[in-house]
Amino acid sequence: MTYEETGVGRTIDRLLREHPGLDSDGALDDLDQFHIGGADAVDLLIESLALAAGDAVLDVGSGFGGPARQIARRTGNHVTGIDITPAYVSAARDLTAGSGVRDLVRFRVGDIAAFHPDPPFQAAITMHVQMNVEDKAAWFAHIARCLAPGARLAVWEVCGPGQAGLPWPMPWSLDGTDSFVVTADALHASIGQAGFTTTEWTNETAWVRSWIARTFADGLPDGPVLPMLLDDGYTRVINYATALTDGPLEIWRGSFVRAG
Ligand SMILES: C[S@@+](CC[C@H](N)C(=O)[O-])C[C@H]1O[C@@H](n2cnc3c(N)ncnc32)[C@H](O)[C@@H]1O
Secondary structure (H helix, E strand, O other): OOOOOOOHHHHHHHHHHHOHHHHOOOOOHHHHOOOOOHHHHHHHHHHHHOOOOOOOEEEEOOOOOHHHHHHHHHHOOOEEEEEOOHHHHHHHHHHHHOOOOOOOEEEEEOOHHHOOOOOOEEEEEEEOOHHHOOOHHHHHHHHHHOEEEEEEEEEEEEEOOOOOOOOOOEOOEOOOOOOOOOOHHHHHHHHHHOOEEEEEEEEOHHHHHHHHHHHOEOEOOOOOOHHHHOOOHHHHHHHHHHHHHOOOOEEEEEEEEEOO
């Protein structure tokens, strides 16, 4: 199965020791954003969330916490991340402890299906998680249940005609057995079935291709990078970039409102 790295905590401890400046805001961007498009993609979602002061934000499948910390840093809003992988939640907490947003961001281990926040959140994001979820309508319905009527949801998602021919391992699946990639139309329909109305549903594949060309023009950035935290990380990232650049995968950004 994917997401079973055993050395994440040790690697993060070592990187924080070797690079003391990593604790400063934004310095982790090449390490802690576990999706294509990095911090720039999170900025696109923040814009569509249109947060007001005091809005509480939920990050579903928060990984190493990069998106949650970035939202708090940019907006000053409180963000709660939830993720089913205990080692990733522990890593997200470690990376937050020395950051300037430690009082705004928290992480919990858990399944969104069993999360019943009271009060509900005013906004949510989810980035690069639904590919691991087979019953997408049920999963987005669990997210809807955690949100107040009228709350916003922003998503950043991998879509495609299917997964035959994808070069495994990919960032979200080592061998394809826990991957459920569907077309943009099918994903959009599942989000609608879960009780969300669409504000925006945009194919961002061209934007992503240009981001990849710009970001990796001279190879990987210097310093700590995401593949250092993942089993077979470099192969996964290269396979993914190739499937987005020359293959059938697409990236879609969505902005939705939870129906009242
Ligand atoms: C590719 S990472 C994306 C992490 C983060 N959203 C980001 O963009 O940096 C996918 C994350 O989804 C989490 N995940 C997978 N299935 C999940 C589920 N059913 N509920 C919550 N989190 C899940 C994994 O533990 C992993 O942290």
